[in-house]
Amino acid sequence: MSEFLGFAWELLAKVVYNIAAVFSSILNLLVFGWLDYFSIFKTYFDTFDIVGKIGAVILFALLIAVPVLIVLICVHRWRVNHQLKHDDTSNKALYREIGRLNKQVLDLMDEKNKVLALKVNAMGGTERIPYMGASALVDDTLPTVGNVVGGAAAGAAAADEGAPVVGVAASGVLTGSASLALDGEGVADAAAAMAKATVEAKTLAEEREIAQANRFPKLSLVDLKYRDFVPPTYDNEISLVDFVEGYRAFACSEMQLYYTPEIVRRYVAGMAASKLLILEGISGTGKTSLPYSFGRYLDNPATIVSVQPSYRDRTEVMGYFNEFSKRFNETEFLRAMYEAGLRPDPSTIVLDEMNLARVEYYFAEILSVLEMPSHDEWVLDLVPTAWAGDPKELHDGKITVPDSLWFVGTANNDDSTFTITDKVYDRAIPIELNERADAFECPAHARVHVTAEHLQYLFQKAKVEHVVSEEVLEKMHKMDQYLQTRFRLAFGNRIIKQMYDFIPVYVACGGTELGGMDYIIARKVLKKFESMNVSFVRDEIKGLIEYIEKTFGEGGLPDSVSYLQRIQNMY
Incomplete structure (x- = not known):
């Protein structure tokens, strides 16, 4: 045991000695070693030339600066820490005092605005201007008597007539003569200004009340916007041909956008066949500009919703109810859908770059x-139950898709997008824009005002006046049998219905019956080849082209033949 104690003593003594040696070395480095440093400096200094002496002085100065800097940093840190600890109690008291003073400022501002409101209302009128309250702290300007009754304008009028000018003090109190020296016109102007200010203040108060108390503030503001809506005079005599040509002239003269008559015919006929249109093609051909300018032509601008790659379900476009805030997170898509139900004219929502996410998801x-046969069934659930303050067009928490609303999607086909599935294509009318139309000159054309009801009437009228002929139907039936036999493709019931709706309107817009059928066959039936393994039927495509030219005549279905040739060249 004695040997272990001797070992432990010697080992710990060596450790203590080394620690003491470290501290001793630091003290010698920073404190006691200066005598040695100065002695070395003095020994060599006299032997140096002028350059050496300058270098020696600089080196010795740097040597002195290092410990001095260390000491200053340590002292500064100690003072900061000491000051923070010392001021901790006083800082808390200071913060409480600042809070108390802020509350007093708010109370004083409220009191001042109450007095100001009383003075303004005392000038006349039965309606009181709403009290502004603490909101004056965040407003750009405080309400004054001059602001409300147009005192500056009245004063200028009085000065022109040589009458005494009534001034307005900065606090909003009338100064000058004891009575208002205004003639009859000045009194009328003041009354009109007072009425306008009252209406604006009332509207602002209603908007604030809606924003604070309603779980659908954006939709409720739409109700407020259309409360006193006065519709324009609608043109119920316009024909589809004039409608199409008028749009081309408007887009050309007012927006410098150029579209061929064929594209516009397909767009309008597509509106008759489906509530969803898909504009495809290369970038820069005017896919987004077409529905946007069409909305401007109808004096009802389209709402453009940019689809994001993160869209996964309906909440991305419709919004959702936040259980924490007890409000519905409204989207611009939902607002546009709701507003379309309050307008009699056609409305459009554009889903820009719709295939950046999977369309069949969101x-x-x-x-x-939209597949429901009755419009009464076009209902979407937003919330489970109705609340007292809900917008007036929401019934039991449900919103109705208006019959006056069309959805238009734009799509690019590149590596950054998803393929649009047959489920979506079957329900939509796809329109390809792969070429820019040549510019042309046309006279200026104004907007038109057409109700969606009248547009639907024109579509139904076209179906009566331009019934698809039996000859074309017979040829279509033969082609349907050929496609079923060779390719297992068929004209589904949905495609047949869209054909009966599309072709008559296409003809009424200036097209031909065979041209309308050609487009439907190419974009609705033959497009299904893209989702098939066409390599094993490549030779059959040549036979199909020959069959089409034999049945419909050479050049009878140019769009379908061109599409088949393009498919054939891909494999």
């Missing part, structure tokens, strides 16, 4: 609703 519910 748009599935709307696609299903």
Whole structure:
């Protein structure tokens, strides 16, 4: 045991000695070693030339600066820490005092504005201007008597007539003569200004009340916007041909956008056949500009919704109810859909770059609703129950898809997008824009005002006046049998219905019956080849082209033949 104690003593003594040696070395480095440093400096200094002496002085100065800097940093840190600890109690008291003073400022501002409101209302009128309250702290300007009754304008009028000018003090109190020296016109102007200010203040108060108390503030503001809506005079005599040509002239003269008559015919006929249109093609051909300018032509601008790659379900476009805030997170898509129900004219929502996400995910519910045969069934659930302050067009927490609303999607086909599935294509009318139309000159054309009801009437009228002929139907039936036999493709019931709706309107817009059928066959039937393994039927495509030219005549279905040739060249 004695040997272990001797070992432990010697080992710990060596450790203590080394620690003491470290501290001793530091003290010698920073404190006691200066005598040695100065002695070395003095020994060599006299032997240096002028350059050496300058270098020696600089080196010795740097040597002195290092410990001095260390000491200053340590002292500064100690003072800061000491000051923070010392001021901790006084800082808390200071913060409480600042809070108390802020509350007093708010109370004083409220009191001042109450007095100001009383003075303004005392000038006349039965309606009281709403009290502004603490909101004056965040407003750009405080309400004054001059602001409300147009005192500056009245004063200028009085000065022109040589009458005494009534001034307005900065606090909003009238100064000058004891009575208002205004003639009859000045009194009328003041009354009109007072009425306008009262209406604006009332509207602002209603908007604030809606924003604070309603779970659908954006939709409720739409109700407020259309409360006193006065519709324009609608043109119920316009024909589809004039409608199409008028749009081309308007887009050319007012927006410098150029579209061929064929594209516009397909767009309008597509509106008759489906509530969903898909504009495809290369970038820069005017896919987004077409529905946007069409909305401007109808004096009802389209709402453009940029689809994001993160869209996964209906909440991305319709919004959702936040259980924490007890409010519905409204989207611009939902607002536009709701507003369309309050307008009699056609409305458009554009889903820009719709295939950046999977359309059948985020748009599935709307696609299903639009398939319902009765418009009464075009209903979407937003919330489970109704609240007292809900917008007036929401019934039991449900919103109706208006019959006056069309959805237009734009799509690019590149590596950054998803393929649009047959489920979506079957329900939509696809329109390809792969070439820019040549510019042309046309006279200026104004907007038109047409109700959606009248547009639907024109579509129904076209179906009566331009019934698809039996000859074309017979040829279509033969082609249907050929496609079923060779390719297992068929004209589904949905495509047949869209054909009966599309072709008559296409003809009424200036097209031909065979041209309308050609487009439907190419874009609705033959497009299904893209989702098939066409390599094993490549030779059959040549036979199909020959069959089409034999049945419909050479050049009878140019769009379908061109599409088949393009498919054939891909494999």
